[in-house]
Amino acid sequence: xxxxxxxxxxxxxxxVARAAGVAIGTVSRVVxxxxxxxxxxxxxxxRAIAELGWVPSAAAQAMRGAPTRMVGFIFSxxxxxxxxxxxxxxxxxxxxxxxxxxxxxxxGQPAREIALMQLFKRRRADGLLFSVEQENNPEVLRCAxxxxxxxxxxxxxxxxxxxxxxxxxxxxxRHATAHLLALxxxxxxxxxxxxxxxxxxxxxxxxxxxxxxxxxxxxxxLLRLDAFTTEYGLRQAQALLDMPDPPTAIIAxxxxxxxxxxxGIRMKGLDVPRDxxxxxxxxxxxxxxxTPAVDVIRYxxxxxxxxxxxxxxxxxxxxxxxxxxRVEVPTEFVLRASSAAPPSxxxx
Amino acid sequence: xxxxxxxxxxxxxxxVARAAGVAIGTVSRVVxxxxxxxxxxxxxxxRAIAELGWVPSAAAQAMRGAPTRMVGFIFSxxxxxxxxxxxxxxxxxxxxxxxxxxxxxxxGQPAREIALMQLFKRRRADGLLFSVEQENNPEVLRCAxxxxxxxxxxxxxxxxxxxxxxxxxxxxxRHATAHLLALxxxxxxxxxxxxxxxxxxxxxxxxxxxxxxxxxxxxxxLLRLDAFTTEYGLRQAQALLDMPDPPTAIIAxxxxxxxxxxxGIRMKGLDVPRDxxxxxxxxxxxxxxxTPAVDVIRYxxxxxxxxxxxxxxxxxxxxxxxxxxRVEVPTEFVLRASSAAPPSxxxx
DNA sequence: TTGTACGCGTTATCAT
DNA sequence: ATGATAACGCGTACAA
Numbered sequence: 001x002x003x004x005x006x007x008x009x010x011x012x013x014x015x016v017a018r019a020a021g022v023a024i025g026t027v028s029r030v031v032x033x034x035x036x037x038x039x040x041x042x043x044x045x046x047r048a049i050a051e052l053g054w055v056p057s058a059a060a061q062a063m064r065g066a067p068t069r070m071v072g073f074i075f076s077x078x079x080x081x082x083x084x085x086x087x088x089x090x091x092x093x094x095x096x097x098x099x100x101x102x103x104x105x106x107x108g109q110p111a112r113e114i115a116l117m118q119l120f121k122r123r124r125a126d127g128l129l130f131s132v133e134q135e136n137n138p139e140v141l142r143c144a145x146x147x148x149x150x151x152x153x154x155x156x157x158x159x160x161x162x163x164x165x166x167x168x169x170x171x172x173x174r175h176a177t178a179h180l181l182a183l184x185x186x187x188x189x190x191x192x193x194x195x196x197x198x199x200x201x202x203x204x205x206x207x208x209x210x211x212x213x214x215x216x217x218x219x220x221x222l223l224r225l226d227a228f229t230t231e232y233g234l235r236q237a238q239a240l241l242d243m244p245d246p247p248t249a250i251i252a253x254x255x256x257x258x259x260x261x262x263x264g265i266r267m268k269g270l271d272v273p274r275d276x277x278x279x280x281x282x283x284x285x286x287x288x289x290x291t292p293a294v295d296v297i298r299y300x301x302x303x304x305x306x307x308x309x310x311x312x313x314x315x316x317x318x319x320x321x322x323x324x325x326r327v328e329v330p331t332e333f334v335l336r337a338s339s340a341a342p343p344s345x346x347x348x
Numbered sequence: 349x350x351x352x353x354x355x356x357x358x359x360x361x362x363x364v365a366r367a368a369g370v371a372i373g374t375v376s377r378v379v380x381x382x383x384x385x386x387x388x389x390x391x392x393x394x395r396a397i398a399e400l401g402w403v404p405s406a407a408a409q410a411m412r413g414a415p416t417r418m419v420g421f422i423f424s425x426x427x428x429x430x431x432x433x434x435x436x437x438x439x440x441x442x443x444x445x446x447x448x449x450x451x452x453x454x455x456g457q458p459a460r461e462i463a464l465m466q467l468f469k470r471r472r473a474d475g476l477l478f479s480v481e482q483e484n485n486p487e488v489l490r491c492a493x494x495x496x497x498x499x500x501x502x503x504x505x506x507x508x509x510x511x512x513x514x515x516x517x518x519x520x521x522r523h524a525t526a527h528l529l530a531l532x533x534x535x536x537x538x539x540x541x542x543x544x545x546x547x548x549x550x551x552x553x554x555x556x557x558x559x560x561x562x563x564x565x566x567x568x569x570l571l572r573l574d575a576f577t578t579e580y581g582l583r584q585a586q587a588l589l590d591m592p593d594p595p596t597a598i599i600a601x602x603x604x605x606x607x608x609x610x611x612g613i614r615m616k617g618l619d620v621p622r623d624x625x626x627x628x629x630x631x632x633x634x635x636x637x638x639t640p641a642v643d644v645i646r647y648x649x650x651x652x653x654x655x656x657x658x659x660x661x662x663x664x665x666x667x668x669x670x671x672x673x674r675v676e677v678p679t680e681f682v683l684r685a686s687s688a689a690p691p692s693x694x695x696x
Numbered sequence: 697t698t699g700t701a702c703g704c705g706t707t708a709t710c711a712t
Numbered sequence: 713a714t715g716a717t718a719a720c721g722c723g724t725a726c727a728a
Contacts, residue, residue, distance in 0.1 A: 022698075022699090023698065023699045023700075024699085024700090025698070025699060025700075026697090026698060026699080029697095029698090036697060036698090037697080037698090038697070038698095041697090041698090060704085062704090063703090063704045063705065063706090064703080064704055065704070
């Protein structure tokens with residue numbers, strides 16, 4: 001029986017039963033570990049199964065109402081290492097409980113998100129991990145409400161979801177900003193994205209809070225909050241440094257922004273941290289090994305995925321978890337060598 | 349009908365048929381676009397479907413022998429950005445053809461690979477993309493042979509597979525090594541992993557070939573080929589630099605090795621490229637932005653995933669592709685600032 | 697202890 | 713053009 005045989009006849013319980021000389025019910029009892037089976041019959045059946053290479057059809061089981069033990073994960077782009085870490089964390093938890101994770105990229109398009117949610121419904125997924133792009137898109141909200149499976153959000157917030165997990169970005173940004181303000185910075189720029197989701201809101205809130213606590217005014221012209229791409233980082237860094245009254249510190253909040261911002265600073269011929277201070281989020285090997293090493297706001301994507309999976313498991317088991325449960329994963333500020341007092345301060 | 353209703357009754361064709369006042373066969377004809385349906389009936393049915401939010405059950409369709417339009421992808425660890433790129437490339441192609449990609453990490457354990465292959469068989473996956481860990485593991489080979497779906501390998505080689513896609517590592521290593529030899533290096537070390545797969549073999553072959561072509565002997569003590577981890581990179585870099593007759597150049601072939609090797613070199617207080625030359629593979633933002641920027645052997649993981657998906661699609665369609673088809677993706681050597689003539693040469 | 701028959705939701709075939 | 717019904721493979725209640 002070669003693998004290339006074009007006519008693959010699927011082997012079923014009937015084939016196994018015939019080969020073992022028993023009825024299909026007996027085969028079923030054997031595989032499901034019913035105690036009422038003779039050792040000898042069990043042997044025969046197990047040998048037949050092994051010889052025929054039979055595996056029970058998941059489709060038929062699903063039709064009988066068995067859970068598919070399949071969980072979906074929708075996010076914008078798998079190439080973001082943060083998502084890779086979340087996936088890994090979620091996968092580790094889910095596989096322990098016999099679930100398999102199906103990942104799907106939406107490219108940040110609500111239409112694709114909806115198509116994927118429908119697909120998971122058709123496939124009878126038991127649950128969904130979701131890093132939705134726009135938290136308020138009505139079509140997405142309606143689809144999520146009628147999905148029929150529990151949804152847990154990662155780094156997002158939506159009323160229709162059955163729970164959410166996110167890092168404490170507000171605290172992280174507040175801490176980093178306070179650090180820069182304490183060094184004497186008065187013009188702190190932030191480059192980031194996610195206007196339409198909780199991450200963006202929390203980061204901005206943290207930045208604002210630190211300014212208010214220090215009584216320093218925050219210049220809106222220093223906020224560049226439209227994208228997470230490397231190219232955006234490069235262009236906005238250049239634009240900021242070309243201002244008549246440029247910032248003395250830049251916070252690059254988003255994995256892919258740092259390389260662009262670094263390049264923009266280097267093209268200007270500026271030195272970090274002498275001419276300009278720099279803080280990034282999240283941590284990365286680049287931030288650690290570039291010269292000078294970059295201060296970062298760090299959080300654990302792996303833990304985020306793990307927590308999300310655990311929360312989803314509870315929902316799938318039907319446990320009575322309070323509505324709008326939100327799990328917070330901590331952020332920490334890691335001081336390296338990319339921040340110093342602003343030039344004017346040293347000069348004066 | 350709220351989403352939190354604990355008793356979710358699944359809505360079926362029967363419900364739709366009843367709501368529209370037609371027979372179930374008619375509903376089926378409508379959704380499958382049969383031409384023999386009155387416009388008025390079609391309207392009624394479509395409205396009922398929309399109102400009830402019905403989606404046909406994939407399980408029931410699968411039972412009728414319909415393809416599941418599901419493709420698996422097994423690899424060791426999703427956090428390797430190379431795999432992320434491959435997944436993205438494969439996903440882009442597959443979704444165009446209506447397939448969904450199910451990714452699963454094996455952690456490099458053959459037992460997990462086998463379990464996952466069985467799982468995909470149970471789920472009746474239409475095909476599998478596979479970056480197998482050990483190409484010669486007999487259990488894995490047997491399981492792959494009896495899987496029942498076509499398998500296309502990425503960066504690997506196995507007789508039982510229906511095709512393979514890989515980068516031309518032999519050429520890349522040969523090119524990089526020739527470059528170092530031309531600069532005058534005579535002791536070139538390589539840190540890498542993958543002893544049991546084609547990538548490792550090809551890289552070693554390329555290193556050997558360049559040495560032979562230049563008539564330079566290759567010292568086996570300079571080969572450290574046991575792992576791809578950052579920690580291994582660090583330790584082996586230290587060990588190499590501690591040798592009485594240390595290498596004057598190091599090739600770090602494996603995404604995660606570079607940060608470790610860089611750290612090892614820095615801890616020794618050596619300067620790149622004055623004291624030691626460095627070449628890495630694959631390219632990364634770290635290699636681009638670290639000082640000095642690192643020469644790399646580059647190849648396109650995204651293209652690799654794309655090509656693998658295209659080949660698998662042909663197999664799944666039953667096209668007569670020659671057995672043992674192998675698609676090669678090119679590698680290129682990118683010169684930056686991390687290689688120079690060896691110190692002895694400059695000194696003498 | 698083991699065998700038989702039904703139903704899950706869909707599509708295809710036949711009858712109307 | 714539409715309605716009724718068999719079949720896909722499994723699990724299980726019930727009969728033997």
